[in-house]
Amino acid sequence: MDEQISVQSVTGVDLTLNLAGPGTRSYAFVIDWHIRLLLGCAWLLLASYAMKLSLNARSPDALLSLLPAAVLYFLYHPILEVVMHGKTPGKRIAGIRIATRSGGTPSTASLLIRNLFRLIDSLPALYAIGLISCFVTANRVRIGDMAAGTLLVQDDSAAGKTLLRLDALSGSRLPLDTLELVDQILERWPTLALDNKRRIAGSLLARVEPGSDAAGLADLSEADLHARLLALLTAHAPTTDG
Amino acid sequence: MRAWIIARAGTWRGLLESIATLRLGRRATMEQALGVVESYRGLARDLATARRLAPNSRTTAGLESLYAQLHALISRKPRGGTAGLRDLLRVDIPQAARELRSRIAGMALLMAASAAAGWWMISTFPTLIGLFAGEAMIARVEQGHLWTEGILNITPSSVMSVGILANNIVVSVLAFCAGIFFGLGTFYLVALNGMMLGAVFAFVHQHGLAAALFNFIIAHGPVELSVICVAGASGVALGESIIRPTLATRRDSFQACAHRFAPLLLLCAALLVGCGLIEGFVSPDPGFPLASRVVIGVSYWTVMMILMSGGLFRRPTPDISHSMGT
Numbered sequence: 125m126d127e128q129i130s131v132q133s134v135t136g137v138d139l140t141l142n143l144a145g146p147g148t149r150s151y152a153f154v155i156d157w158h159i160r161l162l163l164g165c166a167w168l169l170l171a172s173y174a175m176k177l178s179l180n181a182r183s184p185d186a187l188l189s190l191l192p193a194a195v196l197y198f199l200y201h202p203i204l205e206v207v208m209h210g211k212t213p214g215k216r217i218a219g220i221r222i223a224t225r226s227g228g229t230p231s232t233a234s235l236l237i238r239n240l241f242r243l244i245d246s247l248p249a250l251y252a253i254g255l256i257s258c259f260v261t262a263n264r265v266r267i268g269d270m271a272a273g274t275l276l277v278q279d280d281s282a283a284g285k286t287l288l289r290l291d292a293l294s295g296s297r298l299p300l301d302t303l304e305l306v307d308q309i310l311e312r313w314p315t316l317a318l319d320n321k322r323r324i325a326g327s328l329l330a331r332v333e334p335g336s337d338a339a340g341l342a343d344l345s346e347a348d349l350h351a352r353l354l355a356l357l358t359a360h361a362p363t364t365d366g
Numbered sequence: 367m368r369a370w371i372i373a374r375a376g377t378w379r380g381l382l383e384s385i386a387t388l389r390l391g392r393r394a395t396m397e398q399a400l401g402v403v404e405s406y407r408g409l410a411r412d413l414a415t416a417r418r419l420a421p422n423s424r425t426t427a428g429l430e431s432l433y434a435q436l437h438a439l440i441s442r443k444p445r446g447g448t449a450g451l452r453d454l455l456r457v458d459i460p461q462a463a464r465e466l467r468s469r470i471a472g473m474a475l476l477m478a479a480s481a482a483a484g485w486w487m488i489s490t491f492p493t494l495i496g497l498f499a500g501e502a503m504i505a506r507v508e509q510g511h512l513w514t515e516g517i518l519n520i521t522p523s524s525v526m527s528v529g530i531l532a533n534n535i536v537v538s539v540l541a542f543c544a545g546i547f548f549g550l551g552t553f554y555l556v557a558l559n560g561m562m563l564g565a566v567f568a569f570v571h572q573h574g575l576a577a578a579l580f581n582f583i584i585a586h587g588p589v590e591l592s593v594i595c596v597a598g599a600s601g602v603a604l605g606e607s608i609i610r611p612t613l614a615t616r617r618d619s620f621q622a623c624a625h626r627f628a629p630l631l632l633l634c635a636a637l638l639v640g641c642g643l644i645e646g647f648v649s650p651d652p653g654f655p656l657a658s659r660v661v662i663g664v665s666y667w668t669v670m671m672i673l674m675s676g677g678l679f680r681r682p683t684p685d686i687s688h689s690m691g692t
Contacts, residue, residue, distance in 0.1 A: 135410030139437050140430055181529075182521045191528060209389075209442065227434065228441030237628050243536070244543045267546060270617055271624040281435055284382055286428035290375035300368055304424040 129263065129275075131227040139227045142278035144220040146258040149266075149276055153251070156214030160200040164193040202239040206232050211279070221279040225263075234272040241268030289357070296357055302332055306356050313353075318346060325349040332356060367419050374412055378432060381405055385435050406436055452679060458629040460676030462600075466627070469599035476553065477560035477595060484564025492572060498565040507570055512578050514650050523646040531642025534590060535635050538597040542604065542631050546620075549605025556598040563591075585659040586644040588667040593634045593641070596674075600627040630674075637670055 127145070130138040144152075171177040171189035178185040204212045209229050210222035222238070224230050230238075245254030245266045254266035263275055289307055296303055309316075309324055316324070326341040329352055344352070384402045388394045413433050416426040446453070463470075488495055495504060503513045517526070537555070544551025570579045604623050611619035648654050648662060672678050 133410065133437060135407050137410035137414045137433075139434060141434065182525060184522045184525065186525045187528065194532075223438065224441070226441065227437050229438045229443070231443045232445070233625065233628060236632075237624050240539055240628070240631070241543055241546075243540055244546055271546075271621060273621045273625075280427070280431045283424070283427045283431035284435060286424045287375065287378040287382060287432060290371055290378070290425065300371070300420065300423065300425070307424060 127264065131225070133227075141223065141227055141275065142280065143264050144218075144276040144278055145264050146255055148218050148220055148278075149258060149264075150255070152212070152214040152218035152220055154214070155217050156200065156212050159213055160197050163200070164197040167193045167196060201242070202236055205235045205239070210235065210274075215276075215279075219279055219282075220276050222274050223277045225273050225275060227277075230272065230274050234274055238268040238272035238274055241266075241271050244268075298332060298356060303357065306353055310350075310353055310357075313350060321346060321349060325353055329353070329356075370415070370419075371425060377405070377408070378412070378429070381409065381432060381436065385432075385439055388439055402436065403440060406440060409433055409436060454629050454632070455673065456676055456679040459633050459674060462627050462630040463596075463674040463676075466596070466599045466603060466630070469602050470595050473556055473595040473598040473602065474592075476556055476598075477563075477591065480557040480560030481564030481567070484561035484566075485568040486564075487561075488565045488568035489572075492569070495565060495569045498562050499569065504569075507573050507575060510573060510575070512570070512575055512582065514582050517650045523650075525646075526650075527642040527646025530645045531639050534593070534638045534641060538593055538634050538638060539631065541594060541597040542601045542627070545601030545604030546608070547605070548609055549602045552598050552601030552605065555601075556594060559594055581656055581659065582649050584656070585648045585654070585662045586641045586666075588663045589637055589670050590641045590645075592667065592670060593637055597631060597634050600630055603627060633673060637666075637673075640666060 127143045129141050129143060131141060133139050168179060168189065171185075171193075172179055175188070177189040179189050180186065181190060201212060205222065208216075215221060222230050222235070224234065242254075245251055245257070245268050247253050251266075254268070257266045257270075258264050261270070263269075265275060269275060286304075286307065298306070305328065309328065313321065322342065322344075326344075326349070329341055329349075330336055341349075381402065384394075384398050388399060388402060409429070409432060413426070413429045416423070416429050420426055484498070488498075499507075506513045521529075537559075541552050541555045544555055567576060567579060570576050604620065604627070607619040607623035608616050613619040613622055644662060644666065648659065654662075
């Protein structure tokens with residue numbers, strides 16, 4: 125289960141941050157590692173085959189062939205974290221971001237310090253010190269984070285998109301919790317297996333539409349079930365709860 | 367609850383759109399930015415209400431997310447630009463260097479003592495040079511040649527410079543970061559570098575090549591060795607911040623120390639780029655006489671001292687006597 129910390133805000137309402145654990149952190153790192161490795165290799169292939177440059181480290185070509193690949197590989201994290209305000213493609217996919225201990229966006233200096241300490245975190249191999257540090261520290265941070273004053277937190281910006289669908293409330297007859305359930309199912313719709321779609325949607329529709337025939341619902345196609353669920357969000361009727 | 371959500375939904379949607387625009391930065395207007403800051407307090411109020419009325423709902427989760435996004439956006443520091451760089455050179459670096467003065471002297475002393483120890487060790491037990499130098503290097507020196515001779519025929523200066531500067535930067539950063547091990551990692555690295563220097567000098571001296579090695583390192587060596595001492599001093603300060611914290615917790619003290627001395631490390635890295643270029647283009651080139659090498663070495667070291675003291679970017683002191691009319 126994810127751990128949470130509360131951060132005081134100037135408004136007096138605490139900010140809740142969900143800490144990313146060693147698993148999520150490693151997941152993001154592995155994605156980033158593959159990306160930078162692919163980028164580096166792609167450049168080497170381009171230099172070698174398209175630009176006909178030598179890959180010998182002692183040839184004058186090395187500045188154009190090996191150096192850019194090395195820069196892509198070794199400076200990937202510091203550059204992207206600064207440019208993307210504490211994110212990298214891997215972190216974005218893993219749904220995490222770097223934040224200061226007060227929940228803010230880290231400064232460039234903090235991000236650079238965080239990356240300097242990768243030298244220590246990666247010792248003796250496979251980020252062993254960094255991983256051990258993540259397991260034993262209260263906020264699940266590696267040494268670089270301690271030096272920079274940063275945390276790795278869940279970036280649940282997708283949850284904010286729920287607010288975009290709240291307009292449906294004004295036109296629906298369903299209670300808020302049921303509407304949120306419908307909203308959640310629709311959000312997960314593309315990832316659900318067909319059997320689960322039938323079972324979940326059928327059960328929900330049978331509950332909110334008392335007159336509906338369970339056998340008839342079971343015969344509905346995937347597209348029809350989706351349309352019926354969507355209709356729940358927009359159906360006009362007098363409100364039933366306060 | 368329902369009526370309240372319906373009433374507020376438009377505001378939240380507008381905020382989401384504004385945040386998306388402001389994240390892109392340049393397309394946002396001043397009014398939009400101010401509007402978002404104004405709405406921060408209102409959103410906090412909404413979140414507090416939602417937490418009380420529907421603690422586990424998706425609407426509350428959405429508001430938590432919106433609040434976190436807005437908080438991160440508002441607390442984002444502006445990019446320093448050239449003013450930030452000027453402050454770094456004028457204030458941060460000189461201040462850090464002043465604070466580290468005694469530790470830098472200590473590191474220089476440690477390096478000198480280690481170099482003396484290395485010299486004594488190889489002078490007394492010549493066979494131990496295998497601990498500090500590779501077989502090819504030893505064989506070449508025993509033949510009466512420095513390993514640096516003719517190196518430009520094998521590797522171009524530019525390529526050599528990049529390799530050297532990357533290696534030196536890694537060593538300096540490691541000397542700083544190794545301070546996390548209560549300063550012991552830093553002591554080890556600086557002492558090892560000093561010992562290697564002394565040992566190699568003793569070895570080449572035994573074969574009559576000490577003058578040639580001095581000739582090779584005098585152009586880049588002063589700054590390179592000074593940078594290791596500065597990075598080492600920063601590392602020792604880092605270790606000290608953990609052993610004897612000056613703030614409420616060891617973590618706070620460590621963090622503050624890392625932020626205080628990191629700008630100095632940035633200067634060190636920049637200076638090492640220069641060292642790499644000198645070591646790639648000047649040091650191995652026999653066309654440069656000793657006098658010009660000494661001038662380059664001493665001049666570059668003087669530039670380093672000026673940058674560390676902040677003298678080049680110091681603000682002119684306002685003349686108080688004139689403004690007071692005396």
